[in-house]
Amino acid sequence: MVKVEKDLKVIPNSLQDADCKHNLIIILAAGNGEAINDKIYKGIKNNTNSDGFGDVQQALKDLYRNKCAYCESPEFNPQIEHYRPKKGLMTKNSALKWKKVETHKGYYWLCYDWSNLVPSCASCNGIGRGKDVKFPLLNESKRIFKPTVDNNAIALNEIEKPYLLHPEIDEPKNFFRFDDKGNIFGTDTAGRGEMTIEICWLRANETLRFNRKDQVFDYYTDALIAALNLSDVVAKQGLIKKIIEKLYRDLHNPEKSFRLYRWYFYTHFKEFLAISLLPQPEIDFILGIYEEVYEENSEAK
Numbered sequence: 335m336v337k338v339e340k341d342l343k344v345i346p347n348s349l350q351d352a353d354c355k356h357n358l359i360i361i362l363a364a365g366n367g368e369a370i371n372d373k374i375y376k377g378i379k380n381n382t383n384s385d386g387f388g389d390v391q392q393a394l395k396d397l398y399r400n401k402c403a404y405c406e407s408p409e410f411n412p413q414i415e416h417y418r419p420k421k422g423l424m425t426k427n428s429a430l431k432w433k434k435v436e437t438h439k440g441y442y443w444l445c446y447d448w449s450n451l452v453p454s455c456a457s458c459n460g461i462g463r464g465k466d467v468k469f470p471l472l473n474e475s476k477r478i479f480k481p482t483v484d485n486n487a488i489a490l491n492e493i494e495k496p497y498l499l500h501p502e503i504d505e506p507k508n509f510f511r512f513d514d515k516g517n518i519f520g521t522d523t524a525g526r527g528e529m530t531i532e533i534c535w536l537r538a539n540e541t542l543r544f545n546r547k548d549q550v551f552d553y554y555t556d557a558l559i560a561a562l563n564l565s566d567v568v569a570k571q572g573l574i575k576k577i578i579e580k581l582y583r584d585l586h587n588p589e590k591s592f593r594l595y596r597w598y599f600y601t602h603f604k605e606f607l608a609i610s611l612l613p614q615p616e617i618d619f620i621l622g623i624y625e626e627v628y629e630e631n632s633e634a635k
């Protein structure tokens with residue numbers, strides 16, 4: 335997960351046209367999500383573009399650069415995921431098992447709310463191992479059951495304090511760490527990072543772990559190891575510098591997948607190198623160049 339800036343004032347038309355407003359009135363009057371029309375948020379009623387994407391889906395694709403909001407995997411046809419579940423929800427009971435909250439109808443009033451919609455891959459949003467309708471709170475007694483005056487996700491998160499991180503509200507850098515195998519772990523004491531991992535199946539998903547390792551840790555370390563084989567010291571130094579500079583550029587490039595892992599690798603470069611099997615003189619050689627790149631980039635900022 336990586337932080338994304340969404341302008342809540344620039345709302346796709348499907349979420350504010352007359353049909354949407356009319357349907358929402360019916361939903362609010364009923365007090366449940368039975369009348370929710372997925373064609374409205376999917377934007378396929380009358381706003382589908384030439385590529386077959388509704389305006390909401392296209393806006394989310396643009397904002398998240400065709401990536402899943404939760405796992406950062408490439409996703410060109412994302413599901414429109416409701417951060418707060420629109421029909422029913424599950425939390426963890428005292429036995430630490432996921433359980434439906436029978437008294438809650440879901441956050442039906444947020445079904446067309448722009449701040450509640452994020453793009454997701456099928457794995458993160460999946461029924462069972464994925465998010466499904468899981469939405470636990472740090473304190474269940476703060477749970478909101480009915481529409482409030484201020485419905486946007488920022489205001490609601492202030493009150494409810496959900497476990498699940500929101501990429502447009504929270505700074506994921508404060509909640510996660512990674513290892514050299516591509517595993518992800520939560521780091522905050524409240525347990526929001528770890529619970530987000532569990533909700534979206536971000537660690538036990540072997541394909542996801544493999545892709546992270548392959549595209550981040552292996553990608554840069556393989557390149558560094560290959561560079562070490564150059565016999566010409568100046569050429570070797572130049573190439574290693576280029577690789578580390580590329581890592582820095584990639585972690586800032588919104589088109590790239592797994593940017594949080596790239597950031598973590600760059601900022602914890604020393605620790606990652608220390609656990610590599612490289613001989614100490616080679617580690618020192620690479621670290622010398624890393625320090626140089628790090629200095630240059632902190633000056634540039």
Ligand SMILES: [Zn+2]
Pocket residue numbers: 402403404405406407454455456457458459
């Ligand atoms: Zn995902």
